[in-house]
Amino acid sequence: MKIGELAALVGVSTRTVRHYHHLGLLPEPPRLSNGYREYRLRDAVILARVRRLAELGLALDEIRDVLADDQGKELREVLLELDADLAAQQEAIRLRRERLATLLTEDDLHPDSAVSPTMASVLRGLPAGGSKFAEFDREMLALVDTTAGPGDREAFAELLRPLTTPEALARGEAIYARLDELAEAAPDDPRVTELAAEIADHLPEEMKTMMLASVGDHPAEATENGRWLAEMSLSLAPAQAEVFHVLMTMLRAKPADHAKEDE
Amino acid sequence: MKIGELAALVGVSTRTVRHYHHLGLLPEPPRLSNGYREYRLRDAVILARVRRLAELGLALDEIRDVLADDQGKELREVLLELDADLAAQQEAIRLRRERLATLLTEDDLHPDSAVSPTMASVLRGLPAGGSKFAEFDREMLALVDTTAGPGDREAFAELLRPLTTPEALARGEAIYARLDELAEAAPDDPRVTELAAEIADHLPEEMKTMMLASVGDHPAEATENGRWLAEMSLSLAPAQAEVFHVLMTMLRAKPADHAKEDE
DNA sequence: CCTTGACCTTGACGCGACGTCAACGTCTGT
DNA sequence: ACAGACGTTGACGTCGCGTCAAGGTCAAGG
Numbered sequence: 001m002k003i004g005e006l007a008a009l010v011g012v013s014t015r016t017v018r019h020y021h022h023l024g025l026l027p028e029p030p031r032l033s034n035g036y037r038e039y040r041l042r043d044a045v046i047l048a049r050v051r052r053l054a055e056l057g058l059a060l061d062e063i064r065d066v067l068a069d070d071q072g073k074e075l076r077e078v079l080l081e082l083d084a085d086l087a088a089q090q091e092a093i094r095l096r097r098e099r100l101a102t103l104l105t106e107d108d109l110h111p112d113s114a115v116s117p118t119m120a121s122v123l124r125g126l127p128a129g130g131s132k133f134a135e136f137d138r139e140m141l142a143l144v145d146t147t148a149g150p151g152d153r154e155a156f157a158e159l160l161r162p163l164t165t166p167e168a169l170a171r172g173e174a175i176y177a178r179l180d181e182l183a184e185a186a187p188d189d190p191r192v193t194e195l196a197a198e199i200a201d202h203l204p205e206e207m208k209t210m211m212l213a214s215v216g217d218h219p220a221e222a223t224e225n226g227r228w229l230a231e232m233s234l235s236l237a238p239a240q241a242e243v244f245h246v247l248m249t250m251l252r253a254k255p256a257d258h259a260k261e262d263e
Numbered sequence: 264m265k266i267g268e269l270a271a272l273v274g275v276s277t278r279t280v281r282h283y284h285h286l287g288l289l290p291e292p293p294r295l296s297n298g299y300r301e302y303r304l305r306d307a308v309i310l311a312r313v314r315r316l317a318e319l320g321l322a323l324d325e326i327r328d329v330l331a332d333d334q335g336k337e338l339r340e341v342l343l344e345l346d347a348d349l350a351a352q353q354e355a356i357r358l359r360r361e362r363l364a365t366l367l368t369e370d371d372l373h374p375d376s377a378v379s380p381t382m383a384s385v386l387r388g389l390p391a392g393g394s395k396f397a398e399f400d401r402e403m404l405a406l407v408d409t410t411a412g413p414g415d416r417e418a419f420a421e422l423l424r425p426l427t428t429p430e431a432l433a434r435g436e437a438i439y440a441r442l443d444e445l446a447e448a449a450p451d452d453p454r455v456t457e458l459a460a461e462i463a464d465h466l467p468e469e470m471k472t473m474m475l476a477s478v479g480d481h482p483a484e485a486t487e488n489g490r491w492l493a494e495m496s497l498s499l500a501p502a503q504a505e506v507f508h509v510l511m512t513m514l515r516a517k518p519a520d521h522a523k524e525d526e
Numbered sequence: 527c528c529t530t531g532a533c534c535t536t537g538a539c540g541c542g543a544c545g546t547c548a549a550c551g552t553c554t555g556t
Numbered sequence: 557a558c559a560g561a562c563g564t565t566g567a568c569g570t571c572g573c574g575t576c577a578a579g580g581t582c583a584a585g586g
Contacts, residue, residue, distance in 0.1 A: 001494075004562065009410055014563085019544060034552060036563055041494040045402045048409040052377040056366075057359050060543070067374060076372050083363045086356050093353050096320050100346045103319075109339050111330060114315040139308045146311040147272050231264075231304040267533065277534085282573060297581055299534055323572070 001039040010047045017047065025050050025064050057082055112142040118157045119145040125164040125172070133179040133240070140232065162204040171202055185239040192239055196246035208251050264302040273310045280310065288313050288327050320345055375405040381420040382408040388427045394439040395446065396503070403495065425467040434465055448502040455502055459509035471514050 007014045020026040026046055029039050046067075053063045058078065066075050102120075106113050108128055115123065119141060127134045144156060163172060178195050185191065200208075214226040229248075233241040270277045283289040289309055292302050309330075316326045321341065329338050365383070369376050371391055378386065382404060390397045407419060425431060441458050448454065463471075477489040492511075496504040 002563075011410065013545080015544065015546085018565090023543095034563080036552085041406075041491075041498050044410075045406050048406045049374045049377075052405070052409055053374060054543090055359075056363060056377060075374065076367070079363055079367060079372075083360060083367070086360050086363070090353065090356050090360070093349050093356070096318075097346060097349050097353070100319060100342055100349070104339070104342060104346070109342075111312045111316060111338065114319060142315070143304075143308050143311045146315055147274065147307075228304075235304050265534075276573080278573065278575085281536095286572095297534080299581080317572090 001044070003037050003039070006039045006044060006047065009044055010051055012047070012051060020047070020050060020060075023060055023064065025060060025067070057086060112138050115142050115145040116153055118153055122157055122160050122164060125169050127173050127176060131173075131176040131180055132183065134176045136235070137176075159204065159207050159210065168202070175199060179240055179243065182239040182243065183237045185237075187238045187242040189239050192242050193246055196243050196250060199243070199247055200250045211248065212251055264307070266300050266302070269302045269307060269310065272307055273314055275310070275314060283310070283313060283323075286323055286327065288323060288330070320349065375401050378405050378408040379416055381416055385420055385423050385427060388432050388435070390436050390439060394436075394443055396442040397439045399498070400439075422467065422470050422473060431465070438462060442503055442506065445502040445506065446500045448500075450501045450505040452502050455505050456509055459506050459513060462506070462510055463513045474511065475514055 001009070003014050003017055007017050017026065021028050026043065029037050029043055032038050049067065050060075050063055053066065054060065056079070058066070062078055066078055069075075099114075102117065103109065103114060106120075113120065113123070123138055123141060126138055141160075145153060148156060162168060175195070175198065178191065178198075182189065182191060182195070211229070214229060229244070233244060236244075264272070266277045266280055270280050280289065284291050289306065292300050292306055295301050312330065313323075313326055316329065317323065319342070321329070325341055329341055332338075362377075365380060366372065366377060369383075376383065376386070386401055386404060389401055404423075408416060411419060426435060438458070438461065441454065441461075445452065445454060445458070474492070477492060492507070496507060499507075
């Protein structure tokens with residue numbers, strides 16, 4: 001047999017046969033006077049063995065070891081290991097398909113939608129399109145979702161849950177609209193203080209606590225979360241950043257009872 | 264942020280970040296005076312997006328296309344395609360694990376066991392160890408199993424089924440023993456003709472028909488199956504090959520009624 | 527001032543199982 | 557004699573980074 005016939009017989013490419021020679025899986029047969037390899041049935045038997053194991057998913061060097069060892073014990077071990085490996089892959093694929101299925105039920109599908117289910121339920125509460133600021137918020141929440149560990153994710157979602165009630169959503173939409181309006185405004189625009197007060201008014205207590213803890217009393221005490229807030233401000237328009245600056249000042253000044261004063 | 268901070272934040276290696284720069288997935292940020300990359304929150308947002316899609320299993324260049332397109336339509340298409348792909352992988356893995364499970368129930372496990380279930384049931388009928396010739400037969404059957412298409416496999420197994428009855432197995436064991444004895448014998452050993460007659464006596468009719476059809480009346484008419492038989496003879500000891508030569512001659516001489524003559 | 531160690535830079539190879547040229551020789555049929 | 561189908565070796569491409577190599581930069585401590 002020449003190499004093409006052998007390959008056709010077993011159902012592989014000639015490249016594959018030569019590759020197996022290179023790896024030492026299949027011994028080099030004697031050559032004809034023209035340099036062609038001359039195979040016999042024995043080689044087809046070996047090649048078929050290699051293919052069967054390869055089709056089970058064994059790596060080629062594992063196959064070499066198994067065939068070299070020439071006793072069934074190692075084969076069983078390798079197959080068991082392979083099975084465990086395949087089981088793990090199977091599970092990984094299953095999880096990904098599960099997430100994909102969840103994602104595909106979403107009718108408004110964009111790259112920031114691919115977050116944990118917990119965060120997805122929060123994101124659903126944001127206005128669909130139109131608000132630049134809401135879009136920004138979505139990005140931030142998605143970022144937090146991928147950076148945080150599972151525990152933090154749950155805790156964070158818990159903080160945000162009060163904002164998913166129907167009333168909070170309606171207020172949120174209005175607040176986003178007003179933040180959008182400030183995109184081109186000056187930092188000393190009167191609407192800045194108004195808006196900050198409004199936000200302070202309706203922010204859940206736990207969020208205030210967390211935000212205060214994040215930034216500390218002096219800039220030097222800023223935690224990692226505080227650096228985040230600072231970084232975020234850099235992405236905002238000046239007046240929008242000022243809203244948050246004023247907001248933080250308010251929270252620092254009247255940690256618990258600003259609501260009474262605002263009334 | 265420097266590259267290490269960004270990487271830690273999103274949970275990837277710095278190598279990954281630079282890789283994404285190279286592929287154009289993440290824009291190169293401005294550099295500090297010392298040449299270090301300086302990232303801002305915006306970059307973290309983009310990187311997190313890339314990671315989320317990558318963890319779903321999208322290829323990196325697909326991610327680039329999806330993010331460049333900047334509209335949800337292509338994303339849905341790509342995700343659907345991905346899901347189909349994952350489903351195919353899942354099925355492939357499932358099949359392999361199924362075959363693995365079957366294999367692992369076998370107590371005598373060697374590389375030629377990894378055949379189709381159909382052929383496996385035939386192989387189980389062969390003597391476990393000891394007979395060199397049975398081992399050779401096992402190799403041949405395994406080879407046929409991997410080279411033949413599913414249809415041929417079934418047909419072939421059907422031909423062999425008569426040989427799996429208890430009586431046939433007992434006879435087969437005896438015949439293997441006698442073939443083994445011929446390993447060192449001369450081609451004109453008297454046992455050769457005896458054994459050929461014995462085999463001809465008990466071979467299923469359909470196998471005789473197939474073997475005759477395979478070789479044709481003249482060597483020039485040999486089909487592919489016939490070449491197989493010729494090749495096989497090359498792997499055998501001279502006296503063993505002679506058994507088959509004589510056997511074929513007997514079949515050719517008395518296609519259907521040799522059994523009567525032998526009685 | 528010098529060192530140490532932790533960061534940053536670019537560039538390049540390695541992995542796994544082949545596919546796919548390239549550049550060439552050999553055989554077969556007309 | 558020539559085309560077309562084979563064979564030969566050698567080398568690069570795939571994919572998503574990991575892992576050196578060979579440096580430059582920076583903050584802290586002796």
